[in-house]
Amino acid sequence: MLISLSIRNVVLIEGLDLEFGGGLGVLTGETGAGKSILLDSLGLALGARADTGLVRQGEDRASVTATFIEPRLDHPLRAVLADNGIDLEPGEPLMIRRTLRADGGSRAFVNDQPCSAGLLREIAAFLVEIHGQHDDRGLLNPRGHRALLDAFGRCETAAVASAHEAWRAAEATLNQARAEVENAARDRDFLEHAVSELAAFDPQEGEEDALATERSDMQKGARLAEELVTVGDLLLGSEGGLSQLRQAARRLDRMAAEHPLLAEALASLDRAIIEASEAEEKLAAANEALSFDPARLDAIETRLFDLRGFARKHRVDADQLGALYKEMTEKLARMEAGEEGLHQLKSDLEAKAAAYRMAAEALTAERRKAAGRLDHAVAAELEPLKLDTARFRTCVDSLDEGQWGLKGADRVEFEISTNPGAPFAPLIKIASGGELSRFILALKVALAEEGGADTMIFDEIDRGVGGAVASAIGDRLARLSVGNQVLVVTHSPQVAARGGTHMLIAKASDGIVTRTGVCELNASNRREEIARMLSGAAITDEARAQADRLLEGV
Template sequence: MLTALSIRNIVLIEALDLAFGPGLGVLTGETGAGKSILLDALGLVLGNRADTALVRAGEEQASVTATFEFAELPGGLAEALEDAEVELEPGEALIIRRRVKADGGSKAFVNDQPVGVALLRTLAVSLVELHGQHDDRGLVNPRGHRALLDRYAGADVAGVAMAWDDWRKAGAKLAEARADIEQAKLDQDLLLAHLAELTAIEPEAGEEETLANARSDMQKGEKLAGDLEDLRTVWDGSDSPLAALRVAARKLDRIAPEHPLLAEALGALDRAVIEAGEAEEKLQGAAEAMQHDPAELDRIETRLFELRALARKHSCQVDDLPEVMQAMRRKLDAIEQGDADLADLEAAERKAHEVYRARAEALHATRVTAAVRLDEAVAAELAPLKLDAARFRTAVAEQPEERWGASGMDAVEFLIATNPGADFAPLNKIASGGELSRFILALKVALAEQGGAATVIFDEIDRGVGGAVASAIGERLARLAGEGGQLLAVTHSPQVAARGRTHYMIAKSSEGTVTKTSVMLLDAEGRQEEIARMLSGAEITNEARAQADRLLEGV
């Protein structure tokens, strides 16, 4: 709830520090004293537009600081602060400050951390609910009517939201599968053509390197063919050097025993024959490896060209072509399997839809039943508030399927008819501001709402009424404030003022050319005097004081 409000240099207010407590607090004062200035100042910290006209004449800037304290931080408020990365320790006060410069521009702070004005508007929903002559938020806004009815009915909205989420996810999976299958079928002919082309070639991993090496060897063999042919004469034929070396070795073998040096010579000659034999084998192997076969070379080059062309076509390496073939086969298998999978997804989507519809229909029935009870409760509050000719109706309309959502299938709106025979119309279309405020009061009493803003403000809800009606308004305001709540009422009615737990008097004074607005927290004697003034006017009589005492004693 709002516990403190500090105002500096706002219009006629030079410096003002107010403390607020729980229960019903009333603000009174003569017309033109500056009650609207107080609400305008509070509106700044709630995110209203920063009008430079609010800055007190002759000052460079104005500021407003509001302090809110909570036994437990409301969920919506906690989420908004977390999203904005504003830390608030348990039990710590929430302090909102807004500064406006006379030459334009404003800055906002939450617990001394700079924030955007949009955050203030978000926080305002959980902090202050203002009902006045031109109210366009709170209970007047149809956007919140469904949630209010659900809270009144104790409806299972969470179960419907869960079923909606399941249905939405099942529908998304089905749509994705259908799109994938449709795209795959469009690609099917192309996949088959590509796969047939690859299958005809049947590429193998590592094949490119093998073919490239073979081609390189053949090309080298073609270049070295003459040299190899010349070398062959060293070994081929009976008169070749190698044959002569072998004949010499055989002759030396017969005489080697005759002398040690001959034996050593034979050993060296044998080694030479062996080495020469190995050289002959390697040259023969090289000749065979580099044998130039024009037909085989042409086959290898054609194969390499085809493989590399396919690799470019599929934007991959030649060695990756076998995996490309496997991926194509998997896609084609998926197309064939897709129809079976699609049937399963369609069944899951239908089941999720049925679960959602059943829960949404149950929620619809709960809302319709609760709407009747709420209409009766509001109707019981209208007559004491001098709205006995008016009628209230909670319209629960089932929407077409394309407008269903996490909150069910219904649109909910509070409607009123102010005169007999008149058509029902939305709350925000009512002609009289005073009637609107009393309708809102009746609705809030009927709802006994616990989940609204921490602080509720009614601005001149008693406009145009008096006597028993004003007394009924005061009684309901006090009841609505209860023990733990906080409700502030700007009022001209002594009957309403007498119901306040705390009473603030707003006054305007002038010294020369300087006019100031001040606010004073009244004690018991001050309350009697202010209520007597409200009863009698400019001259406070003893009779008015006695009547003020009776009003105060009556509460």
């Protein structure tokens, strides 16, 4: 709810501070007094286009501050504010401020924190509804009709939204899988050939190093073979060193008990024999490792050449050929599985699309039932507003499949026929301003219990009507104001009499400077203003008596 509005240097308003309460508040004044300036000022604070023509002549800057009560803790506006880094302290009102320079450019603030005009517009949608004859953003805009119908009929869209997300996710998965299969198919021939080659070759991890070591040893063996034979003869032959050591040890063993030094000498020989035996074993192993086999060497050379050739071909290290073979094999398997998987993904997509259609059809049925109830509710409001020959209908039509979305597959638009036999047409195409205003009011009353902004503003919605119709308008505005804040700019005394508060907008001039001011009327002044609205410039006793009757009838 709007608490206060402070305006500085906007057109004819030099400085103005207004306070507002709940219920129905009316604003009256003579034509040209500046009622539109008041609404333009509020619009500026709510993110409207910054027109430098609003800056009062001779001033370099204009500013408007609108203060609203603190939104309740579960209000969706709090999430918008939090997403934009704006936090409200408990008990703190919401203050929106906009400044406009005469040379162009504007700045916006929410609770003294800078923000964009776009954020102001987003915030304003939660705070204020402005209805007038030329308002193409509110009830006249077909883009909002579906949401209004859903709110009126309590039509739940969550199931449709969930089904739509699942459908589109399945579609994206299928498209991605299809692209992968198509891309992979171009590589299939190469993969099959490469896998076949690697399978036949069977590369092993560490094979390159093992083959290179074996080849090196064999080449060394070819050089060392003659020397190894000589060493073997010296150490291992019947007359070799090891044989001589063993014979000496056997002879000494028979004498070792004769003297301690002989025993020590025998122990030394035993150690020498052990060391020599180890040398014998190592010579045998070396002979085997360094043995030269021309056929084996040729096989090693060939294997190494092929191994390194495969590595160069696939641009990997030789040790990675085995892993590459496994990877290529798995990729081929995925291709085959992917082609099979496409059928499963297609089936899944078809199931998800069918689920969405089913949910959307159920939502459409709900909307059509709600449309019938809304049409009946609006029709009940038309006769008192002297629109008894008019007809209202809510059209629920199917969208093309490409336009289906999270909110279903329907296009919703409010249409009217103003005269018997006349075709239905969109609300926005009604020619008569008075009829349009009354249709907006009838629709708003029918939708009143379905939520919306806490503050509703009606700009001269009673223009062109009077008498009983004006009274009916006043009655419906009063009904709308129960539990809400309704502000109405009016020329109708019947409407003005229904207000809980009454503000007079007046223009004054000292011959040099013209200013617009606003004051709240007490009971006596209110009677005079309503009498003026009834009789014109010359207020008569009869007009005052009629004003009394209007005020007493409220």
